Amino acid sequence: MLSFQASLHYCVALTLLLTLSASLAKSPPTSFVTIQGHLANPEQVRRLLPVGTPAVWLTNLVQGRLVGRAVLNQDSFYLPVPLNLRLPLQPFQACYGVSAVPASLQTYQAETMLLYSFSADRIVGPLVQADDPRTPVRSSRWVCADRAATVRGRCTGLNTHYNLKFQRGWNAVMTVSQTGNFSITNLDRLLPYWLLDDFKLNKASSTLPAQLFKDNRSGGQ
Numbered sequence: 333m334l335s336f337q338a339s340l341h342y343c344v345a346l347t348l349l350l351t352l353s354a355s356l357a358k359s360p361p362t363s364f365v366t367i368q369g370h371l372a373n374p375e376q377v378r379r380l381l382p383v384g385t386p387a388v389w390l391t392n393l394v395q396g397r398l399v400g401r402a403v404l405n406q407d408s409f410y411l412p413v414p415l416n417l418r419l420p421l422q423p424f425q426a427c428y429g430v431s432a433v434p435a436s437l438q439t440y441q442a443e444t445m446l447l448y449s450f451s452a453d454r455i456v457g458p459l460v461q462a463d464d465p466r467t468p469v470r471s472s473r474w475v476c477a478d479r480a481a482t483v484r485g486r487c488t489g490l491n492t493h494y495n496l497k498f499q500r501g502w503n504a505v506m507t508v509s510q511t512g513n514f515s516i517t518n519l520d521r522l523l524p525y526w527l528l529d530d531f532k533l534n535k536a537s538s539t540l541p542a543q544l545f546k547d548n549r550s551g552g553q
Contacts, residue, residue, distance in 0.1 A: 367400075367409075367410070369459070369461075370407060371404075371408070371459075371524070371527060372524035372526055373526050373527060376527045376529065377527055380447075380454075380456045380529055381454060384449050384450060385404065386403075386447040386448060386449045387401050387402065387403055387447065387449075388409040388459070389401050389445065389446045390413065390443050390445050391444060391445075392444065396541035397443070398543070399413060399414075399417060399443050400413040404447065419440045419476055421439060421476070422439065424438060424439045427487035427488065427492065428488040429485045429486050429488040430494045431484070432483045433482050433484075436479075437477060437481040437483070437498065438479075439477050439478070440475070440476040441475050442473060442502070445459040445460075446458055446459065447459065447527065453536055453538075454534050455531070455536045455540075456527070456529060456533075457527065458528055458531060460525065460526050460528060461526075462524075463523055464526075465526035468509070469510060470506055470507070470508050470509075470523060471523070472504050472506045472523050473505050473507075474504060475498070476501065477498035477500060477501065477503060479500050481497075481498045482496065482497050482498070483498065483516075491514060492516065493513075493514070494516045494517075504519035505519065506518065506519040506520065
């Protein structure tokens with residue numbers, strides 16, 4: 333894996349696995365890194381967004397923040413994320429029985445990935461990374477850590493086990509669900525992206541903050 337420097341209070345860079353479903357490509361060293369992804373169910377895109385070329389958004393709708401965007405082209409995308417991105421970290425919390433070493437670890441979970449159609453003015457999503465879109469055994473998410481750390485233990489009264497190693501920067505975290513047991517560990521295999529239809533917003537540009545739509549024609553139609 334590749335990692336970039338992160339300050340004590342903010343992660344200012346991205347660490348991603350170099351795989352078919354999610355990979356890292358370094359652009360000019362002071363500009364951005366790029367997430368590469370490929371959709372496993374492209375027919376869902378054509379059903380939900382039949383008009384135009386949708387854009388992939390990495391966003392936090394609650395905060396009205398657009399982290400990065402890219403065009404979905406032939407069911408694939410290359411999404412740039414600025415290296416000067418500042419993210420508010422929080423002290424790591426899991427559950428009783430699970431502890432981090434060092435205990436001062438601070439983390440931030442990645443934003444939501446969505447599709448936006450300028451032509452339809454519609455947002456759909458989310459895009460998730462998993463081995464199945466609805467009943468996954470393995471699913472992944474990205475967590476930003478302010479320092480190298482280990483997280484281990486079992487949640488008191490639950491069959492949830494943690495065995496994680498964080499590097500400073502972004503880390504791929506995998507949840508494995510099997511017969512009532514849950515394991516939280518580092519991602520160890522390729523997982524495709526799937527478009528779900530759990531979220532749909534029509535007339536998005538008149539509902540969400542205006543800054544989300546600035547220069548959007550450069551990222552979809």
